[in-house]
Amino acid sequence: MNIQEIINLVDGESICLSGDSDFEVKRAFASDLMSDVLTLNTEGLLLITGLANMQTIRTAEMAEIKNILFVRNKKPGKEMIELAREEGMNLFLCKKSMFSTCGILHQAGLNPVY
Numbered sequence: 001m002n003i004q005e006i007i008n009l010v011d012g013e014s015i016c017l018s019g020d021s022d023f024e025v026k027r028a029f030a031s032d033l034m035s036d037v038l039t040l041n042t043e044g045l046l047l048i049t050g051l052a053n054m055q056t057i058r059t060a061e062m063a064e065i066k067n068i069l070f071v072r073n074k075k076p077g078k079e080m081i082e083l084a085r086e087e088g089m090n091l092f093l094c095k096k097s098m099f100s101t102c103g104i105l106h107q108a109g110l111n112p113v114y
Helices: 003-009 054-063 078-086 098-107
Strands: 013-017 027-030 045-049 067-070 090-093
Touching (some): 003 090, 003 098, 045 054, 045 098, 078 090
Parallel strands (some): 027 045, 045 067, 067 090
Antiparallel strands (some): 013 090
């Protein structure tokens, strides 16, 4: 599933497109606990989170995650967007809850990490 399909499914919007917009997402992981993210194999991963602070971008940078979907209408700040752009990340947001977002994406065929 590619990023545009995901955004369409969750009625999302692009906040920062600085990486590969044709990125093929193989799996998704949802968490607001960034220490859990650091334990994952992140190849082809979409991070779904409601944590809109610099820690999210820094964690994604360390884990080499290039696509982050913010749920619950959480909006990244200007500093976050600038850092994401520097790191070649794509940032998206949707108004849905994390639970709804994950359910929609799972039902559409996106696999979980575990």
